[in-house]
Amino acid sequence: MAKAPEPSTIDWANLGFNYMDLPYRFLAHYSDGKWDDGELTEDATLHISEGSTGLHYGQADFEGLKAYRTKNGEINLFRPDRNAARMHKSCERLLMPAFPEDKFIAAVKSVVKANADYVPPYGTGGTLYLRPLMIGVGGNIGVHPAQEYIFTVFAMPVGAYYKGGVTPTNFTTSYYDRAAPHGTGQSKVGGNYGGSLLPGDEAHKAGYSDVIYLDPATHKKIEEAGSANFFGVTKDNEFVTPKSDSILPSITKYSLLYLAEHNLGMKPVQGDVFIDDLDRFTEAGAMGTAAVIAPIGGIEYHDKLHVFYSETEVGPVTQKLYDTLTGIQFGDVEAPEGWIQKVPLD
């Protein structure tokens, strides 16, 4: 794998979402019942045993967050404490030893600082995407938790999700489930994503941007998209998002629930969203770190497309939520207490 190009040669405004081997990543090891301090390394290759549980038994979890360049050249992290806490929970679910949350945040900051030249300039819409990852390693063969683990944080610059302004796309429902009723849906674990590749591929081939999964027990309620939670806006100024034990607790979702209430004066509601009752919504979208908000033009269900606001234009509430959240992330709109952490650069 080739090293990342020199920052001065990168076309920041036209980056996609692609892996890049940046100069530095953080790597820590767990053995004999404790984590070492970890350190920055230039080696992008993990050297692990063929018996690693992360390879065979899905003992692997991860996170995704971004660093944002502000107008005055500083670098913001958006709620990294929430990613640290969510990874802690994912680790508990897979019997993995959580990396201490304060050290998680310090590791993320050290990776951003070491690769600061790769944080895209303000105004290009680009960000530095960070991928914390933990896997069980060492010589194992039985289905048991590993005795040794690796925790790493690597990074790459990624482009603005929308180049020509926020635009809606259509989503479809699927016969497949993303998660079982009491399974691992609420944890950010590798196995959830392996199983989503086939339904995601079928949706793309049929012309949809992603699958909206239905609840695995009854297939009557909306759960979430492949990598984003769902929201709908009602005629009565409610911001509605599904409540379920088998969806990933999206940090973007909790942020928008707050902003809908405090910045837009809406009523935040977490509850059931029945797939045959979509008329209650005037606008809908999918929300997550990658897209911030992906407006949903329509959802296909039983061969019928239910269109919300428009298949081509973003609704006014969705646009306002998008502008408010991205404004906070890039430092242009005042953030609620504790949402932004600066990366120390000297």
Ligand SMILES: Cc1ncc(COP(=O)(O)O)c(C=O)c1O
């Ligand atoms: C399945 C799933 N749902 C929702 C999200 C959105 O979560 P967040 O807003 O924390 O990025 C993600 C991405 O992390 C995801 O993978």
